[in-house]
Amino acid sequence: MLTRTILAYDLTGEATSLAYINLVVAIPMIFASLLGGAITDRVERRQLVIIGQCLILANEVFILGLLLSDQLQFWHMLCTAFIAGCAFPFIMPARMAITVTVVGPDRLQSAMAFSSAVMNLSRVLGPAMMGLIIAQFSFVGAYILSICMYCIAIACMFRVNRSRSADSGEPKKHLFADIALGFSYIKNNRPVLICLMFGLLPMFVAMPFQNILVVLAEQAWGVGESGVGTLMAIGGIGGVLGSIWIVRRGDTPHRLHLMLGSTAAFGFFLAIFVYTSNFYLALIPLLLANMCASAGQTVNNAAVQILVDDSVRGRMSSFMMLSFALTPIGVFPMAMATDRFGASISIFGACIILVICVTLFYFLSSTLRQLDGSVGDALLKAKEKAQDKLKKKSDGEEELQPA
Secondary structure, eight states: OOHHHHHHHHHHEEEHHHHHHHHHHHHHHHHHHHHHHHTTTTSSSHHHHHHHHHHHHHHHHHHHHHHHOOOOOHHHHHHHHHHHHHHHHHHHHHHHHHHHHHHHHHHHHHHHHHHHHHHHHHHHHHHHHHHHHHHHHHHHHHHHHHHHHHHHHHHHTTTSOOOOOOSSSSSSHHHHHHHHOOOOOHHHHHHHHHHHHHHHHHHEEEEEEEHHHHHHIIIIOOOOOHHHHHHHHHHHHHHHHHHHHHHOSOOOOOHHHHHHHHHHHHHHHHHHHHTSSSSHHHHHHHHHHHHHHHHHHHHHHHHHHSSSSGGHHHHHHHHHHHHHHHHHHHHHHHHHHHHHHHHHHHHHHHHHHHHHHHHHHHOOOOOHHHHHHHHHHHHHHHHHHHHHHHHHHHHHHHHOOOO
16 A cells, blocks of 8 residues: 555655545445445355455556556556455455454454454554665565565465355345345444444544655655655554554453544544654654554444344445545545645644544434443343354254264
8 A cells, every 4th residue: 555655646746646546446445345245245255355365466466567667657556546446345344254253252352453453563564664665676676575465365365264154044135135234234223333433433534644644754754755664664553552452451341432532542642743843753643643543443343243243244344344445535635635735734634523523423422322231232142142053053963863
């Protein structure tokens, strides 16, 4: 992602080019995410992840070929970004659903925290390596490394056990009927709806700052690609620390205050970050901001996965994908504000809006205030289902034994 962002800015020299790149990623993610979730609940999930990763790998190879032939243009970046946006809605819901199947609901929050830690660790190592490689060996070296990483990821997926959705007992419906059922499920399950809406909030309002870091780094501190890589790496370290914090806390029943406090603190520390004049001192609030963002999103995502039935888990994961889709869309107004007022002012304004929205969410939504009780009831129901399943399996084995 860092390589694509720096390359787009290098080709055009305009902040709005970053917005266009992210917009063409977001459009297919919005429309294909619902389809991807419904398909996840129908097919073998591991295979879906592998196919999606192969598609993105082909994308990277295509860009590398254009770089080597010195024919890369901005519209090529837009086309490949669109293809990547088509692949993500199938990869992410399948991967989330596989995680729940492997670990079970009791350990889900800790498992998702571990998963988040791994993703954020890649944000630490990735930007550091990419920034250094771009500075030393140009974009060609960065894309060669990216291709190697995707090949390793695909090979690792072949070692994951196959995973399918649990049978709900209902007859199979048309694909679009399954999508409609997903909307109906959310409509009739208010805690899930509120969690999904709250999860979208920071991703749309403030998280787009990551795509403006290229501009902010130049305007605020005058650092180049290596400086952007440092900022991205520190953000990744913060994400890892936030995930470790959630793991150490365990599957706490006090999810609401943890989620609300972490999200508000994300906006607070991010506002301090953009107005810290010294580059190295600015890394401290950036670290804390990403730590809080990671913690809040992990708790929110785990709550959603606990609240939903396995038969619709892929579709619910696809709705969670909308948070990733709204981040690129949120880049657009932030990028336009950056071109007009500067990166610091645009990001600071987003932080103020985020904190206000979190406060309003808490006071206006009684369902959100009762989240801990809703998740507790869902966990109890999941345990009862698991016990019934084990009992039926045990009874069946006893019947098969000879008298």
